[in-house]
Amino acid sequence: MNIIVCVKQVPDTTEIRINPETGTLIRDGVPSILNPDDANALEEALKIKDKDPESKITVITMGPPQAKEMLQECLAMGADDGILLSDRALGGSDTWATSNAMAAGIKKIGNYDIIFSGRQAIDGDTAQVGPQIAEKLDIPQVTYVADYENTKEGIVVKRALEDGYEILKLQTPCLLTAIKELNEPRYMSIRGILRAAKQEIKVWGADDIGVDKTVVGLKASPTNVFRSFTPKPKGAGVSIDGDTPREKAEHLMHGLKEKHII
């Protein structure tokens, strides 16, 4: 099986800071990581390869040259190939423009059975790029995949909804977006690291993937960032104690009266 995994390098949000004056992310000194949901996407591909060692996993991302490091880490986890789409012409792309470039890159790789991506990236939280890629490649997609199984009749996945799950069967080629519940991502192995550090990451520019330059980059993006800000933290909540519902209601009434709300 040929699998493509779409990944993104994101700032480690546990250490994120925002410049209070400009409202933009302070990226200096903030370590970059593989987007957590994308790690689940890669893990599922690796599990398929564990069962069927003939499978080939290609990891693809779009980003600045330093995103190579993240791709190397994906190789060290067990992926076979890494491709970086990097070009000034692609810079500043929103989700629509990004998915145009990614779809073009994936077409160039060609011959795929499954494309995995993470549900969403922790920096933008849009959850749009995966589904848009599927649309542009004109293949079926299932988002929020919590379980994956390859059966004789085709691929069966469990899709997480707010109030339950959907069990869906689909044919390849298809695109699946992974959520945390899907699996537990593995660590890089030391052997994997030694192999990955020597392996070349392919870098493709806009011309290499043959994408129409009027549909990628900042200028082609129909959306742009108006303002970034840190939401004010909510105050700590109050839990109302009481042994019976009546007692709890009494305490609530007492509290509301005390604050002159009622």
Next chain:
Amino acid sequence: MTICEIASNTPVRALVFQRFYFGIIIALYKDEINTNNFYGGQNMEFSYSREQQMVKKMVKTFAETEIEPIAAEIDEQAVFPFETVAKLGELGLMGMPFPQELGGAGTDYLTYIMAIEEVSKVDGSHGVIIQTHNALCCWPIFTYGTEEQKQKYLPDLLTGKKLGAFGLTEPNAGTDAAGTQTKAVDAGDHWILNGSKIFISGGGVADVYVIMAMTDKSKGTKGISAFIVEKGTPGFSFPKHENKMGIRGSLAAELVFEDCCIPKENLLGPMGKGFKVAMTSLDVGRLGIAAQALGIAQGAFDQTVKYMKQRKQFGRTLDKFQALAFEMAAMKTRIDGARYLLYDACNTRDRGLPPAVAAAEAKLACSEAAMYVTTKAVQFHGGYGYIKDYPVERMMRDAKITEIYEGTSEVMKMVMAGEIFK
């Protein structure tokens, strides 16, 4: 760009280049380096390779995710962490500086040492478990073993499927190995072992043991030979587990041999060369202990930085008190100084130069730094440092052993003094 300009780029490089030239002078004097190395010099580079950076990152993540949450528990209950050790084996940490053909991970010694350091930042017990297995069991079998011994033992050891240990110390012999009383008698087609070993890290837990025993008492240390003994061999038992001050997750036990018969082919290395097997293994071991000590020191330091930033007294956080902040600067200097000695000692081994003195120096510096830093860390935590709610209490107990095992600080000074006054 001249070399001086390169050297002035960073303090690290300046140090490297100092050592670089010093090293060349010594090496040329000893005729141990060829001119290709002189002009190439790439072996002397002291920056981290991409491999090393990735290994460090992976081990750090693993240690913080899998080891840190259980560190207090394995200390409290003195239980061996089989589950995490098995995972370390899968990732390659139980056979790092050994060839991949035999099941090893195939790294250099510096990478191996960086991994032990990362693990020991959160737990010294795991640090010594990795080091004892790698340096004191895998290494002597890899270095002195016959092809049959290597094929029989290394694939399982290097992947962590089996655990290894090493037995030299006895009730009446430790630093003074000539006093070894465990005997191995040649009984034709097998050896018969009698005697006991104490304080053996991994005793009872490990599957494969490298054991030093006298084959000819009259020859002193030249009468010691090394043997491979497997757990489960009749006459080989573990009557007592030690109740230790620190590194309580790494179990230590007494080993007893009572008419323990082992196959003839389990002699490791030549007859009468057991002392050499032991000493050269300990040279590797000391790098690992130094890395464990360094990790403990750095871990305690990092914990203290975090604590000082949030603990308030007299209306300000502790880091705003200059007396304490200056002491932290002094602690950092000790840690970083010790680290350079250790990495240089690894570099020396990776380059194939005589490793013993550099390893002794590194172990002395790192273990003293560990004891110094952890004691201060407890002090700066005040009462919180003395209770088990904060990890520095455990780290201070764990640090002490690094000045004792695999050669005490006094033995490290003996090794170095021997070189100074030879």
